[in-house]
Amino acid sequence: MSDWTSGTGPAPGLETAEAARRLVRFGRNEISREAQVSPVRLFLGQFRSPLVLLLLAASALSIALGHGVDAAAIAAIVAVNAVVGFLQEHRAEKAVLALRSMTAPRATVLRDGRARVVPSAEVVPGDVLLLEAGDLVAADGKILAAHDLRTVEAPLTGESVPVEKGASPAPAGAPLAERTDSVFLGTSVATGTGRAEVVATGMRTEMGKIAHLIGSAERGVTPLEKRLGVVSRRLIALCLGVVAFVLLLRILRGVPLLEGLLSAVALAVAAVPEGLPAIVTIALAIGVQRMAARNVLVRRLASVETLGCATVICTDKTGTLTTGRMAVREIRAEDEGALLFAAAACCDAELGEDGRGGTGDPTEIAILAAAAERGIRREVIERERPREDERPFSPERKMMSVFRRDGTLYAKGAVEVVRRLSSSGGDGASEANEDLAAKGLRVLAVATGRGREEKGLRFLGLLGIADPPRAEAIDAVRLAKRAGIRTVMITGDHPTTARAIAGEMGILGPGEEGSEVVHARATAEQKIEIVRSWKGRGEIVAMTGDGVNDAPALREAHIGIAMGKTGTEVTREASDMILADDDYSSIVAAVREGRGVYDNIRKALVYLLTGNAGELVAVLSASVLGLPMPLLPLHLLWINLVTDALPALALVLDPPDDDVLERKPRRPDEEMLGRSEWARILAVGLLEGAIALAAFLVALRVLPLDEARNVAFSSLVLSQLSRSFAARSDRKLFWEVGAFTNLRLLVVVAASTLLQVGISATEFTRGLFRIGALSPGTWLAVGALGLVSVTVLEIAKLARRRKGAR
Numbered sequence: 001m002s003d004w005t006s007g008t009g010p011a012p013g014l015e016t017a018e019a020a021r022r023l024v025r026f027g028r029n030e031i032s033r034e035a036q037v038s039p040v041r042l043f044l045g046q047f048r049s050p051l052v053l054l055l056l057a058a059s060a061l062s063i064a065l066g067h068g069v070d071a072a073a074i075a076a077i078v079a080v081n082a083v084v085g086f087l088q089e090h091r092a093e094k095a096v097l098a099l100r101s102m103t104a105p106r107a108t109v110l111r112d113g114r115a116r117v118v119p120s121a122e123v124v125p126g127d128v129l130l131l132e133a134g135d136l137v138a139a140d141g142k143i144l145a146a147h148d149l150r151t152v153e154a155p156l157t158g159e160s161v162p163v164e165k166g167a168s169p170a171p172a173g174a175p176l177a178e179r180t181d182s183v184f185l186g187t188s189v190a191t192g193t194g195r196a197e198v199v200a201t202g203m204r205t206e207m208g209k210i211a212h213l214i215g216s217a218e219r220g221v222t223p224l225e226k227r228l229g230v231v232s233r234r235l236i237a238l239c240l241g242v243v244a245f246v247l248l249l250r251i252l253r254g255v256p257l258l259e260g261l262l263s264a265v266a267l268a269v270a271a272v273p274e275g276l277p278a279i280v281t282i283a284l285a286i287g288v289q290r291m292a293a294r295n296v297l298v299r300r301l302a303s304v305e306t307l308g309c310a311t312v313i314c315t316d317k318t319g320t321l322t323t324g325r326m327a328v329r330e331i332r333a334e335d336e337g338a339l340l341f342a343a344a345a346c347c348d349a350e351l352g353e354d355g356r357g358g359t360g361d362p363t364e365i366a367i368l369a370a371a372a373e374r375g376i377r378r379e380v381i382e383r384e385r386p387r388e389d390e391r392p393f394s395p396e397r398k399m400m401s402v403f404r405r406d407g408t409l410y411a412k413g414a415v416e417v418v419r420r421l422s423s424s425g426g427d428g429a430s431e432a433n434e435d436l437a438a439k440g441l442r443v444l445a446v447a448t449g450r451g452r453e454e455k456g457l458r459f460l461g462l463l464g465i466a467d468p469p470r471a472e473a474i475d476a477v478r479l480a481k482r483a484g485i486r487t488v489m490i491t492g493d494h495p496t497t498a499r500a501i502a503g504e505m506g507i508l509g510p511g512e513e514g515s516e517v518v519h520a521r522a523t524a525e526q527k528i529e530i531v532r533s534w535k536g537r538g539e540i541v542a543m544t545g546d547g548v549n550d551a552p553a554l555r556e557a558h559i560g561i562a563m564g565k566t567g568t569e570v571t572r573e574a575s576d577m578i579l580a581d582d583d584y585s586s587i588v589a590a591v592r593e594g595r596g597v598y599d600n601i602r603k604a605l606v607y608l609l610t611g612n613a614g615e616l617v618a619v620l621s622a623s624v625l626g627l628p629m630p631l632l633p634l635h636l637l638w639i640n641l642v643t644d645a646l647p648a649l650a651l652v653l654d655p656p657d658d659d660v661l662e663r664k665p666r667r668p669d670e671e672m673l674g675r676s677e678w679a680r681i682l683a684v685g686l687l688e689g690a691i692a693l694a695a696f697l698v699a700l701r702v703l704p705l706d707e708a709r710n711v712a713f714s715s716l717v718l719s720q721l722s723r724s725f726a727a728r729s730d731r732k733l734f735w736e737v738g739a740f741t742n743l744r745l746l747v748v749v750a751a752s753t754l755l756q757v758g759i760s761a762t763e764f765t766r767g768l769f770r771i772g773a774l775s776p777g778t779w780l781a782v783g784a785l786g787l788v789s790v791t792v793l794e795i796a797k798l799a800r801r802r803k804g805a806r
Contacts, residue, residue: 013110013128022124029123029139029201031211078277107138110195127198135189140205141196143167143181148192148392150361151183154318155547155570156206157492157523161326161362161442162190166395175521176206177492180395186548191361210524213552214574222558223540224305224598227672228280231605239272242616246623253626273608273640280601283652287597295580296561296590303559303576305601307587308594310485310542310559311665312534314527317491317498319566319582320544321477321505322467326362328370329441329468332432333461337374342460343446344371345381346402346410363442366465367412389452401454409449411457418445418459425459436464440500466497469504476585477506483591484664488517488534490527492549495520527553538669544579544587545571561587588661596656598666604648606677607727611644611720613685618692618712628705630696630712634769638759643717643752647724650745654728680730684723688789692716695785699778707772710760711782714774717756718786721749726793731801733794 014022059075107120110128120138123129129141137151143165150162157163157177170181183196185205202208251257287304291297298304318324333339344367349360351368358365368378385404393400399413399421411418415433419426429445436443441464447457477487487507491498498520502508507517519530527545531553534541543550543557546566551574554560562575563582572578579586615636622630673681696712703711724745725734759765760773774782 014126016111019124026124027202028121030121031208032203123201125198129196131189131194133189133191137183137185137187139198140184140200141198144195144197146194149194150190151187152190153187156184156187156549164395176523177521210548213524213528214555222302222306223309231672273612279604279648282649283597283601286653287593290593291590294589295586297578297580300576305594305597306559307591308598309540309666311539312486312488312541314488314490314543315584316545317489317501318467320584321473322469326366326465327468328366328463329466330464339446339460340371340374341376342410342448343367343412344376344378346400346412363465403452412444412446415443415445418447421454422447422457422459432462440497441466473584474505476588480588483661490519490522524549524552528556531556592656592661595660600652600654602672603727604651608648610681610684613681614688617686617689621693635713639717643756644720646748646752650748653744654742684789688719691785691788704772706770710771710774714756715782715785719789721752722786722790726790733797
């Protein structure tokens with residue numbers, strides 16, 4: 001192994017000629033893009049749905065038979081759906097591009113024995129990077145020398161505080177977050193200066209490995225897409241079977257082929273809910289709006305419903321379950337005020353004006369915030385007791401001390417170091433340290449002394465510092481558990497810290513080890529494997545994250561949720577949703593909305609298919625009996641797209657049920673429509689179809705064919721419109737649901753009724769639909785027939801309720 005790969009030797013830097021040779025050998029220091037899906041292929045992929053293919057076939061048949069209006073209407077629905085789907089997916093392929101933007105544009109290296117600034121793409125293995133505060137690290141490297149060097153690695157490792165770096169070799173096989181002798185591409189220098197010899201560039205870096213993982217992650221189809229696919233395939237089988245049967249029957253009866261095909265097209269239109277793709281899209285869009293109100297911004301439309309059926313939420317700790325700000329959580333001292341004064345006097349950070357946030361080390365900001373609550377201000381200390389000498393913290397010393405004009409030395413650092421230098425006040429420090437550490441707290445010891453020397457100190461006590469849990473997140477974890485959702489915490493922090501926070505959050509119960517639900521020091525590879533493991537068990541997995549190392553797992557999960565405040569551009573581009581407030585409770589609130597979306601899509605689907613079943617019964621029965629067609633293809637298209645689809649659109653606007661989070665998640669293998677739904681569809685469809693056919697037969701005895709068709713047509717329309725009120729709930733009566741909680745449904749039903757009456761009012765529309773005008777008395781009879789199905793449904797609800805009460 002050569003000097004530059006091992007990190008040994010004086011490493012004076014490379015000669016320009018040697019750097020050029022290595023650039024040819026190893027390639028440019030860039031994150032390459034994975035193969036991208038072409039826009040054309042992405043657009044054509046929108047037509048893979050069985051239901052869309054069936055609609056295209058129906059449109060083609062309509063064109064062949066000269067029904068241009070029918071064909072245009074169906075084709076328009078398919079086209080709009082394809083454009084919406086294309087735009088949604090086209091936006092999602094930008095994660096690796098965002099990853100490339102995180103690399104430094106230029107880097108300072110030693111070349112020809114001098115410091116030179118070069119494009120970061122030209123950095124090669126063996127180069128010596130010169131690092132200082134504020135720099136983006138241009139490549140992976142081994143540290144040769146460091147002075148108070150700390151790097152921010154949160155985007156890469158999830159470590160919540162800057163990491164101390166030094167030239168001392170890290171243990172072999174140390175996790176990424178514990179490689180204190182290395183710096184990594186895409187991280188930044190928080191404090192200090194240093195030199196590092198480059199050992200990996202481009203796709204060979206840790207960042208490059210993550211870029212490859214992002215490209216290899218597979219999200220797959222959503223549960224909603226799977227369930228709708230099952231429904232679509234069954235509709236296709238039903239449609240083809242019925243069409244073939246009727247066409248054969250017509251041919252055997254000597255009916256001309258063209259007329260037989262016309263009957264087949266009518267049946268195809270009757271069997272297919274043409275408005276379903278648009279209704280699903282609008283239901284998801286409404287979910288997007290409602291989730292935005294819950295601080296969840298949706299990037300991928302289908303993910304709205306996916307979140308509603310999540311069974312596992314893998315979440316980052318820092319900033320999501322916790323506040324994202326370090327805080328002093330416990331103080332062990334005889335005089336807490338004296339300890340906080342001494343700790344504040346030994347800080348370099350600056351506290352924000354509002355007492356929150358600030359600039360400098362997060363641990364010191366936490367100390368200053370705790371001191372400020374006791375009325376101790378660092379600026380006052382600096383003014384009244386100016387510092388005269390300082391020995392900064394370093395990984396080797398593990399301590400910092402400040403000597404001030406009052407003759408006092410103020411020190412803070414690792415417990416074992418400060419106690420060794422103390423001559424009094426350290427009784428019980430070891431036990432207290434173990435207790436605080438077991439709670440996952442970062443422990444600092446504080447001491448004071450007279451004179452400049454770090455000896456003979458007076459041990460004042462201990463500070464336990466950590467990122468505290470969000471109170472609302474604790475409630476959200478409890479609510480998620482009640483809803484049957486398992487919370488899995490994945491963090492880059494230390495295992496002890498992770499388990500302590502998990503216990504405090506309620507993720508871990510007393511005495512639980514939590515190897516399945518708590519993962520500490522997790523790398524990007526481990527995170528994606530954790531997600532794949534849960535997916536392999538059949539779970540629906542949501543994954544949250546903010547760092548670059550979270551991006552592959554976000555892409556792999558059924559739904560990826562990026563942090564909006566602390567998240568990198570990489571995670572946002574790899575995600576399906578963005579959490580605007582970085583709060584776990586917002587995810588649980590969005591789960592409620594997602595479950596409501598699913599319920600609304602299912603109720604709309606039942607409503608639509610019930611109407612289609614009624615149409616199919618009427619048309620199929622007439623074909624079998626050799627009667628004139630009671631409903632023409634244009635009638636069926638009008639019903640499916642106007643007087644059927646509009647109420648269904650209003651149904652998807654219903655708010656989620658109050659008890660939606662009291663239910664367990666739907667099983668991943670659960671079909672969208674179970675036996676009870678199919679039974680209701682068939683029973684009510686048979687009733688509505690029989691009523692329409694009976695009305696047609698009775699009307700044929702006293703009215704011309706075009707007027708009899710209007711009777712069948714209008715009675716079926718009014719029956720479906722009135723049934724929409726019962727469709728809002730399969731348990732509650734329509735007045736119990738609350739008529740005014742969905743005013744849009746009232747407006748739609750009224751408008752659709754007027755439209756239906758309106759097409760009978762003018763000669764032009766009667767000619768277009770080939771129907772006749774009806775007398776007022778006939779309209780009253782048709783209106784009465786339209787109330788039969790809704791009356792039967794409400795009586796059935798009452799019967800089930802009484803049976804359940806017994």
